[in-house]
């Protein structure tokens with residue numbers, strides 16, 4: 001048994017002595033209507049054990065059938081990752097015993113993955129583009145979901161009993177495996193996060209997965225090892241399983257680097273094993289030992305025919321690929337004329353599509369950003385929800401903007417109108433009507449308010465008469481008050497000048 005230490009070495013100190021090597025296995029759940037090898041529905045969140053057929057339960061005598069759409073999605077993922085696509089490939093049985101796998105094997109691919117030898121470019125914060133090479137992307141099926149109940153910690157070892165939901169059993173997966181990644185140095189945690197974010201972005205853009213990490217649609221196993229600087233041979237890796245958020249991927253890699261360094265510094269050896277990630281303590285704990293040649297007793301699946309891909313089919317699928325997300329982002333930023341910081345904020349706020357739709361519906365890029373990143377973001381923050389969860393439609397922004405441009409309301413009132421729209425009071429135009437919020441620019445109403453203000457402030461009037469036109473500003477307060485903020489300021493100024501017989 002290996003010796004462990006709870007000690008950690010400071011990250012920067014660790015990296016003075018060691019070079020990290022990384023490798024990622026990302027499982028992507030496909031959003032096909034049915035499962036990988038059966039007609040059971042592939043739906044998240046249904047009552048446990050309702051979306052199951054004898055095939056996903058592995059009952060005796062059943063025969064699997066490959067889901068063609070799942071194969072197409074796997075090919076599309078391969079193409080998006082610049083992989084070669086196999087002309088023929090088959091499935092294999094990966095044998096292991098665990099209650100989440102009723103067949104006692106997982107149908108996967110072994111030495112002939114559908115896609116192999118690819119790469120993606122990852123842009124790091126320092127602007128450097130880091131190329132991550134893809135070893136393979138292969139098809140397989142998901143296991144059922146175990147929920148560990150009771151016990152002191154609620155974790156596997158501490159649980160009193162476990163529940164299993166086979167709805168997830170047989171859901172189509174694509175596992176994307178990177179080659180070993182060297183040279184990231186201190187940027188290893190950042191690269192880990194950026195890599196998984198890029199994969200998520202790609203499968204989302206392809207629309208082959210719901211890509212929600214919190215639902216487990218995209219799950220990352222992070223392999224980490226350290227080798228002394230200058231060494232040629234890689235160190236022993238650990239594999240932290242099922243890291244399910246971008247932040248967690250970053251933290252898990254960082255933690256393992258700090259932990260490996262401490263173990264190595266103490267003179268002990270790293271044990272090749274799986275590790276569990278704990279979000280609450282931001283630490284990993286030991287899972288099960290795992291050798292490279294883990295004896296899964298892989299053998300070809302006898303019940304499935306090989307998958308044959310024709311060049312025509314592949315080209316047809318290639319034609320379905322969307323613009324690569326990274327290129328799309330560059331194009332949008334250039335089209336919209338946003339600074340790097342402005343664009344980054346928009347991306348981080350998750351409103352890129354909303355802004356795109358708002359512009360398409362008829363506003364300038366500047367106006368779209370002003371609303372989404374300004375007032376809408378503020379309302380979302382106050383309500384403690386995501387911006388998109390407020391449910392503001394691009395059409396609402398276009399309507400508000402045209403009300404402003406048509407001088408029907410001013411900016412300040414427009415912000416109030418938006419609040420009422422968000423509260424469900426109707427469209428901007430309806431709110432303006434219902435609440436009588438339109439700008440007051442008819443001269444009789446404004447004239448009376450101006451008269452009252454001038455009468456109340458004779459000294460201001462004297463200054464204006466004396467040529468200090470900027471003193472008119474002082475009259476604006478009472479006029480706005482009299483019109484509940486709805487006066488057309490430009491028209492007020494004109495009326496004052498008219499009344500005093502001054503040429504504007």
Ligand SMILES: Nc1ncnc2c1ncn2[C@@H]1O[C@H](COP(=O)(O)OP(=O)(O)OP(=O)(O)O)[C@@H](O)[C@H]1O
Pocket residue numbers: 021022023024025177178179180181223224225234235236237239291292
């Ligand atoms: N010394 C190492 N340090 C860091 N990463 C490594 C090292 N050796 C291999 N890796 C990476 O670990 C990952 C191994 O994934 P792979 O799916 O091939 O095998 P596995 O983890 O043994 O099997 P399984 O799919 O059953 O988990 C790859 O991304 C590989 O590049």
Ligand SMILES: [Mg+2]
Pocket residue numbers: 025221239
């Ligand atoms: Mg693995």
Ligand SMILES: [Mg+2]
Pocket residue numbers: 025175177
């Ligand atoms: Mg793997």
